[in-house]
Amino acid sequence: MGEEFLGGILVVDLGGQYTHLISRRFRELGVYTSVVPYNSVEKHSLAKFEALVLSGSPLSVGELNEAELSKFSELILGSSKPVLGICFGHQLLARLLGGTIERRREFGRTGIRVIKRDPLFNGWDDFEYVWMSHNDCVTSLPDLGEVLALTENECIAAFKSLFKGSVIYGVQFHPEVKHTTKGLQLLENFLNIAGVARNWKLSDYVENITKEMMNEVDTDAKALIAVSGGIDSTVSALISKRVFRDKLVAVFVNHGLLREGEVEEVLSNLRSLGIEPLYINAEDRFLKLLEGVSDCEERRKIIGEEFAKIFKELIENDPEIKYFIQGTTYPDIIESGVVSGSRKIKTHHNVGGIPPWFKVRILEPLKYLYKDEVREVGRLLGVPETLLKRHPFPGPGLGVRVIGVFTKEKLEIVRKASKIVEDTLREYDLHDSVWQAFAVVGDDMWVGVKGDERNQGYILTIRIVESTDGMTADWARIPHEVLDVMSRRITSSLSKVTTVTYAITSKPPSTIEPC
Ligand code: XMP
Numbered sequence: 086m087g088e089e090f091l092g093g094i095l096v097v098d099l100g101g102q103y104t105h106l107i108s109r110r111f112r113e114l115g116v117y118t119s120v121v122p123y124n125s126v127e128k129h130s131l132a133k134f135e136a137l138v139l140s141g142s143p144l145s146v147g148e149l150n151e152a153e154l155s156k157f158s159e160l161i162l163g164s165s166k167p168v169l170g171i172c173f174g175h176q177l178l179a180r181l182l183g184g185t186i187e188r189r190r191e192f193g194r195t196g197i198r199v200i201k202r203d204p205l206f207n208g209w210d211d212f213e214y215v216w217m218s219h220n221d222c223v224t225s226l227p228d229l230g231e232v233l234a235l236t237e238n239e240c241i242a243a244f245k246s247l248f249k250g251s252v253i254y255g256v257q258f259h260p261e262v263k264h265t266t267k268g269l270q271l272l273e274n275f276l277n278i279a280g281v282a283r284n285w286k287l288s289d290y291v292e293n294i295t296k297e298m299m300n301e302v303d304t305d306a307k308a309l310i311a312v313s314g315g316i317d318s319t320v321s322a323l324i325s326k327r328v329f330r331d332k333l334v335a336v337f338v339n340h341g342l343l344r345e346g347e348v349e350e351v352l353s354n355l356r357s358l359g360i361e362p363l364y365i366n367a368e369d370r371f372l373k374l375l376e377g378v379s380d381c382e383e384r385r386k387i388i389g390e391e392f393a394k395i396f397k398e399l400i401e402n403d404p405e406i407k408y409f410i411q412g413t414t415y416p417d418i419i420e421s422g423v424v425s426g427s428r429k430i431k432t433h434h435n436v437g438g439i440p441p442w443f444k445v446r447i448l449e450p451l452k453y454l455y456k457d458e459v460r461e462v463g464r465l466l467g468v469p470e471t472l473l474k475r476h477p478f479p480g481p482g483l484g485v486r487v488i489g490v491f492t493k494e495k496l497e498i499v500r501k502a503s504k505i506v507e508d509t510l511r512e513y514d515l516h517d518s519v520w521q522a523f524a525v526v527g528d529d530m531w532v533g534v535k536g537d538e539r540n541q542g543y544i545l546t547i548r549i550v551e552s553t554d555g556m557t558a559d560w561a562r563i564p565h566e567v568l569d570v571m572s573r574r575i576t577s578s579l580s581k582v583t584t585v586t587y588a589i590t591s592k593p594p595s596t597i598e599p600c
């Protein structure tokens with residue numbers, strides 16, 4: 086974003102999966118953050134921030150050579166700014182101060198003991214649970230550092246150093262992850278210690294991004310936007326409409342992988358917000374290409390490419406179109422491995438799916454926002470609560486909820502069973518309290534018995550998760566009686582399903598969608 090946004094915290098991105106979550110949490114606390122890949126951080130730009138935060142990384146500190154270490158030392162320790170290192174950042178700081186790192190893995194919910202009271206742990210008890218995800222740990226520190234907390238495995242869970250008068254903290258755990266119950270409190274404590282101003286507001290974001298787009302584009306040209314009825318594309322369309330007014334062309338493509346009743350619902354929602362979309366029914370075109378394709382990433386590729394072809398055709402037929410707007414958000418970028426150093430998990434088709442022959446400029450009004458921030462911006466722009474409460478739905482739709490060979494039969498099973506899952510949750514007033522709820526089907530069969538007849542049928546899995554941003558998630562503890570209702574409804578209305586299971590794994594180690 087433009088220079089005017091600078092201030093607050095510089096999050097040095099060392100490639101960790103949670104880097105943007107760190108930034109998101111500080112924003113939740115009213116602080117502007119800028120995420121910059123470590124190899125792009127310049128010494129002079131550090132002056133523009135009040136404090137530095139170092140992220141996690143898939144790297145190991147032991148992999149860094151002397152030249153890299155001395156560069157980090159000059160940049161970070163020489164910055165005279167308050168610093169908080171998280172996970173790899175913690176290990177890196179310890180190493181720069183002369184500490185020892187050993188191979189020792191800790192993963193998931195871990196207890197830590199606070200052994201030295203410090204303002205960083207205000208509001209924390211002496212024993213707390215935190216979220217760990219690391220292979221190495223800091224085992225000793227020189228006199229420059231003071232140990233504040235330890236894990237059960239005697240890893241240094243937190244330390245403090247007053248290096249040349251500026252305060253440096255390292256925490257081995259992830260305070261940005263909700264599973265660290267008092268993580269947000271710790272981040273707030275750091276802000277207080279570092280004296281960081283809290284003046285980041287989402288309403289400013291809308292004004293600033295609108296101004297930025299107005300300055301950058303020719304507002305007499307047309308801009309094309311693909312709308313899906315989801316929050317991201319709807320909010321992108323509303324922001325873009327402020328810039329392009331009636332020159333905004335919103336297109337809603339039905340790829341045949343939508344939920345039951347979704348087409349009518351999306352069209353009516355968009356119309357109520359003053360967006361009249363061009364509706365393209367491309368069901369046959371997509372399903373023909375997907376039939377028989379087993380690999381999910383391959384399906385994502387096919388869907389992405391087919392979308393791109395449709396948009397290419399539209400652009401070629403209207404030379405006034407100079408821009409293409411995408412609802413890309415931070416997690417889309419980080420999880421697709423676009424940010425240097427981060428490792429690819431899944432290809433989200435709206436990132437990196439834009440082919441080079443797309444001769445229009447891409448605009449991404451939401452690329453600095455997280456899902457819950459997008460929702461908040463939507464609220465500010467008048468998006469009705471019913472739409473804001475819709476569960477997130479992946480771009481490739483039900484195409485990523487069929488495991489194994491893709492067939493129309495399995496697609497229909499997933500579509501119908503998902504409706505049952507969602508409707509049942511609504512009936513029990515549980516729908517709005519979960520992040521996503523759907524059905525998944527694979528190729529595995531289970532023998533069933535109907536009347537006196539033995540029959541073979543699919544195993545269908547219900548996946549219901551709680552999350553605040555999709556980066557981490559926990560399986561929802563749905564009452565057994567509700568799961569029982571879902572299971573009975575599914576097996577009685579779908580003759581090809583004999584067995585229903587419930588997915589009880591959090592993210593990580595699993596992901597939300599099955600593939
Ligand atoms: P995973 O499955 O990676 O999902 O834990 C995290 C969140 O992202 C959504 N998701 C996608 N969204 N295209 C999208 O636009 C995709 O290919 C895709 N895959 C996953 C998922 O629904 C969840 O909310």
